Amino acid sequence: MAELRVDKLRFRRGGFSLELDGLRIAPGEKVAILGENGCGKSTLLQLLAGLLPPDGGTLSYAGKPLKKIPMARRAQLFALLPQFSEVIFPFSVFEVVLFGRFPHRQGNAFTAADRQLSKEMLALLDLSDLAERPFSQLSGGEKRRVMLARVLNQQAPLLYLDEPNAGLDIRHALEIFSLLRERTETIVAPVHDINLAHRFFERFLLLKNGRLLADVPRDELTPELLAETYDVQVATGTAAFLFQH
Numbered sequence: 631m632a633e634l635r636v637d638k639l640r641f642r643r644g645g646f647s648l649e650l651d652g653l654r655i656a657p658g659e660k661v662a663i664l665g666e667n668g669c670g671k672s673t674l675l676q677l678l679a680g681l682l683p684p685d686g687g688t689l690s691y692a693g694k695p696l697k698k699i700p701m702a703r704r705a706q707l708f709a710l711l712p713q714f715s716e717v718i719f720p721f722s723v724f725e726v727v728l729f730g731r732f733p734h735r736q737g738n739a740f741t742a743a744d745r746q747l748s749k750e751m752l753a754l755l756d757l758s759d760l761a762e763r764p765f766s767q768l769s770g771g772e773k774r775r776v777m778l779a780r781v782l783n784q785q786a787p788l789l790y791l792d793e794p795n796a797g798l799d800i801r802h803a804l805e806i807f808s809l810l811r812e813r814t815e816t817i818v819a820p821v822h823d824i825n826l827a828h829r830f831f832e833r834f835l836l837l838k839n840g841r842l843l844a845d846v847p848r849d850e851l852t853p854e855l856l857a858e859t860y861d862v863q864v865a866t867g868t869a870a871f872l873f874q875h
């Protein structure tokens with residue numbers, strides 16, 4: 631596990647531009663990215679994962695520029711849960727999770743250890759009963775949990791999770807967020823549910839129109855900052871449902 635470092639990042643696509651002057655993410659940190667639709671959360675994630683080439687600036691991991699890290703090695707270091715993912719072929723849930731081991735494969739076949747790890751990951755995400763089901767026949771929330779199991783199965787030290795709770799019911803969202811909080815990996819995740827993010831993440835990047843409005847720890851995530859980020863009024867202490875699991 632190592633530090634992720636961003637310096638003078640610049641990216642432009644059509645009328646959208648993203649600029650990030652400096653960012654350090656320490657090993658094991660749990661960082662949520664907040665901001666309105668279209669402000670650049672997914673774009674930033676793809677840039678950090680090395681999936682989009684920046685127009686300027688440098689991104690480095692463990693002191694090494696990303697562009698000097700071969701793709702095969704990057705797949706061992708970074709795992710990405712995209713916002714939308716479809717598996718077109720008729721794979722079983724177990725196979726989809728097993729494919730998470732792909733970057734570690736030696737030779738052509740998966741090993742017994744890969745299979746064992748995949749089983750453990752299915753159990754961790756409460757998916758063992760679905761192991762033999764065709765992935766294509768699962769519900770949206772079930773598919774999301776399977777894709778998350780696959781990403782964790784990659785055993786990369788840095789996880790980029792684009793809206794990890796999208797489509798999950800409140801119990802599974804709570805279970806998965808508390809599981810993520812306990813993981814040793816560095817996690818960077820755009821999240822739309824601010825209360826959930828506030829409870830389980832320790833650091834917040836507030837993005838607005840492709841710019842970093844603030845980079846704050848949990849106790850500095852104020853209603854004023856959120857109001858500015860989302861252009862809404864934010865009140866605290868109002869009646870709300872408080873969910874526990």
Ligand SMILES: Nc1ncnc2c1ncn2[C@@H]1O[C@H](COP(=O)(O)OP(=O)(O)OP(=O)(O)O)[C@@H](O)[C@H]1O
Nearest residue numbers: 643644646665666667668669670671672673674820
């Ligand atoms: N593949 C693409 N080609 C061209 N423009 C894109 C592409 N993907 C996103 N954009 C544009 O880039 C900008 C940032 O999009 P991005 O997906 O990063 O936003 P986001 O903050 O993740 O939004 P959301 O909360 O809706 O997921 C938007 O203006 C969007 O329309």
